[in-house]
Amino acid sequence: MNILVLNGSPRPKGHTKTMVNAFEKGATDAGHTVKVIDVCRKNIKGCLACEYCHTKGNFNCVQKDDMQEVYDALREANLLVLASPIYYHNLSGQLKCVIDRFYATGMKALLPKLKQVAMFLASGDEDIYDGALYSLKGDFEDFLGLENIGVFTVHGEEEVSEEKKQELYEFGRNLKEVTFMNDFIFHNPDKVYFGKNQFTHLAEEVSKYGKKVLMVYGGGSIKKNGLYDQVTKLLTEKGLEIFELAGVEPNPRHTTVDRGAEICKQEGIDVVLAVGGGSTIDCSKGIAAAAKTEDGKVWPLVEGNVWVTDALPIIAILTNAATGSEMDAWAVISNMDVNVKIGIGGDALIPKAAFENPELTYSLPAYQTACGAFDIFNHVLDNYYLAGDATFDMVLEMQEAVMRAVVKWTPVALAEPENYEARANLMWASSMALNTILDAGTVHAPACHAMEHELSAYYDITHGHGLAIVTPRWLKYILDESTAPAIYRLGTHVFGVEAGLDPMDGAKKAIEAVEHFAFDVLGLKKTLTELNINEEHFVDMAKHASMGAFIPGIKNLNQEDIVAIYKMCL
Numbered sequence: 001m002n003i004l005v006l007n008g009s010p011r012p013k014g015h016t017k018t019m020v021n022a023f024e025k026g027a028t029d030a031g032h033t034v035k036v037i038d039v040c041r042k043n044i045k046g047c048l049a050c051e052y053c054h055t056k057g058n059f060n061c062v063q064k065d066d067m068q069e070v071y072d073a074l075r076e077a078n079l080l081v082l083a084s085p086i087y088y089h090n091l092s093g094q095l096k097c098v099i100d101r102f103y104a105t106g107m108k109a110l111l112p113k114l115k116q117v118a119m120f121l122a123s124g125d126e127d128i129y130d131g132a133l134y135s136l137k138g139d140f141e142d143f144l145g146l147e148n149i150g151v152f153t154v155h156g157e158e159e160v161s162e163e164k165k166q167e168l169y170e171f172g173r174n175l176k177e178v179t180f181m182n183d184f185i186f187h188n189p190d191k192v193y194f195g196k197n198q199f200t201h202l203a204e205e206v207s208k209y210g211k212k213v214l215m216v217y218g219g220g221s222i223k224k225n226g227l228y229d230q231v232t233k234l235l236t237e238k239g240l241e242i243f244e245l246a247g248v249e250p251n252p253r254h255t256t257v258d259r260g261a262e263i264c265k266q267e268g269i270d271v272v273l274a275v276g277g278g279s280t281i282d283c284s285k286g287i288a289a290a291a292k293t294e295d296g297k298v299w300p301l302v303e304g305n306v307w308v309t310d311a312l313p314i315i316a317i318l319t320n321a322a323t324g325s326e327m328d329a330w331a332v333i334s335n336m337d338v339n340v341k342i343g344i345g346g347d348a349l350i351p352k353a354a355f356e357n358p359e360l361t362y363s364l365p366a367y368q369t370a371c372g373a374f375d376i377f378n379h380v381l382d383n384y385y386l387a388g389d390a391t392f393d394m395v396l397e398m399q400e401a402v403m404r405a406v407v408k409w410t411p412v413a414l415a416e417p418e419n420y421e422a423r424a425n426l427m428w429a430s431s432m433a434l435n436t437i438l439d440a441g442t443v444h445a446p447a448c449h450a451m452e453h454e455l456s457a458y459y460d461i462t463h464g465h466g467l468a469i470v471t472p473r474w475l476k477y478i479l480d481e482s483t484a485p486a487i488y489r490l491g492t493h494v495f496g497v498e499a500g501l502d503p504m505d506g507a508k509k510a511i512e513a514v515e516h517f518a519f520d521v522l523g524l525k526k527t528l529t530e531l532n533i534n535e536e537h538f539v540d541m542a543k544h545a546s547m548g549a550f551i552p553g554i555k556n557l558n559q560e561d562i563v564a565i566y567k568m569c570l
């Protein structure tokens with residue numbers, strides 16, 4: 001694991017440093033990577049409390065001093081060791097300055113890899129540690145949610161004893177790899193009606209929520225294939241009153257959402273029925289949320305990063321396997337005025353019910369099938385790589401099973417559009433990918449999705465296609481000795497790459513397999529250039545994608561990294 005030691009003692013041969021050295025040797029002997037930062041040798045100022053970091057700084061500190069080195073190391077660390085002499089009943093001032101500067105980025109969500117903390121303290125008197133331990137408990141265990149794996153102390157002016165040094169050595173030597181299995185709550189109340197003959201339940205399900213239904217759909221394909229007539233007949237027979245919002249665009253616009261919310265408010269709509277793919281369902285979710293606000297507008301909710309707890313009930317009839325919106329708590333809305341495509345989430349956005357009939361995807365154009373498939377694949381892959389092998393093993397295997405299903409069944413669906421088994425596998429994979437079963441115990445870190453949303457926001461391209469272009473480049477960019485085993489595992493467990501290779505060679509074969517799937521099997525164009533995209537907006541896009549800071553993941557990506565990945569896609 002990666003260990004960061006912040007040594008707050010100015011004395012290079014003092015007791016604190018002696019403890020650090022013994023620990024470092026033990027941990028290094030055990031194969032861990034240890035970075036010791038002697039903070040007293042650094043130019044690190046105290047926090048200015050200017051709030052730049054929490055406003056336009058997007059979690060970056062305005063002061064460009066040696067603290068940047070600490071921030072970088074902190075994002076990679078799994079274990080943080082705070083080592084300090086006791087000065088006036090507390091940690092040394094130099095270390096305290098560093099801790100105060102955690103304010104910029106020291107939040108649980110921004111440090112997904114950091115799991116544990118330990119403390120080494122040296123003092124003149126015995127049992128003088130209350131101040132330091134108060135910070136350990138309040139700031140690191142409670143606020144950052146870290147597991148305290150040990151406190152080691154020495155006191156008095158005599159040299160640190162051999163026993164104590166041995167104790168510190170053993171502590172380092174016996175460290176266990178951190179687990180990435182976080183606590184989690186699983187609650188997905190969506191009732192899924194899956195299969196060919198489930199519409200018998202539709203009217204009954206919709207009528208549970210009231211009489212007035214807003215039916216939301218896209219460009220009219222549901223009128224051509226008879227689905228519109230079928231649904232309206234079933235609802236009308238049950239005595240339900242139907243209102244309509246047609247013409248939802250791919251990458252649904254906030255203005256379309258607002259039009260739907262206006263209908264809801266004017267007509268007193270009870271339930272929103274989405275009939276379509278991810279865009280239609282996302283639009284319906286936006287409508288359901290905006291309809292409950294005073295001004296009926298969705299963008300303030302999106303911009304305000306509001307977790308939606310109140311919305312009209314949503315029911316989805318799925319016609320494309322792709323976004324997972326039919327079973328998740330998220331909607332992605334686009335505002336083309338400002339080139340922003342961004343998610344809005346909330347428990348209230350999980351549909352009450354989803355009707356998933358694989359036959360409804362038979363008539364999808366091959367391009368939509370291919371793009372949808374890559375979207376599903378990448379929803380899983382984005383999560384899969386957060387922690388590599390150290391994650392929740394059962395969940396990792398389930399993620400691989402879903403990706404394998406996509407790789408296996410998409411070519412079948414492309415060759416035989418009416419193959420029920422293929423369509424059913426893809427449809428259920430879509431729902432599984434984002435209904436949070438595959439997130440259990442992990443942190444969702446959607447690297448490729450964050451980068452692709454910018455492409456769709458600026459160029460209105462099909463999301464799954466953008467992902468297919470970005471994903472192999474991202475894998476190439478993050479490939480190094482530390483990531484090679486995890487990438488190689490994707491090859492062996494999902495694409496059938498042979499086992500027993502050197503991890504770097506295996507990882508390269510895995511990336512080739514992803515490219516083969518995206519560009520040969522799915523037949524998608526390989527470059528952004530072919531989609532008429534050049535580098536004009538890359539810097540701004542990278543700024544948005546990183547929220548001005550970085551995208552966390554198996555390799556954290558800062559803005560330069562993101563621009564470099566976009567350039568690889570040209």
Ligand SMILES: Cc1cc2nc3c(=O)[nH]c(=O)nc-3n(C[C@H](O)[C@H](O)[C@H](O)COP(=O)(O)O)c2cc1C
Pocket residue numbers: 009010011013014015016017084085086087088089090122123124125126128156
């Ligand atoms: C400025 C200063 C304040 C100190 N305050 C305390 C104190 O409050 N309680 C205590 O027990 N020792 C105190 N000490 C003693 C140190 O904690 C002790 O010498 C410790 O071993 C120093 O760690 P080091 O060897 O890593 O530098 C203080 C020392 C200094 C220089």
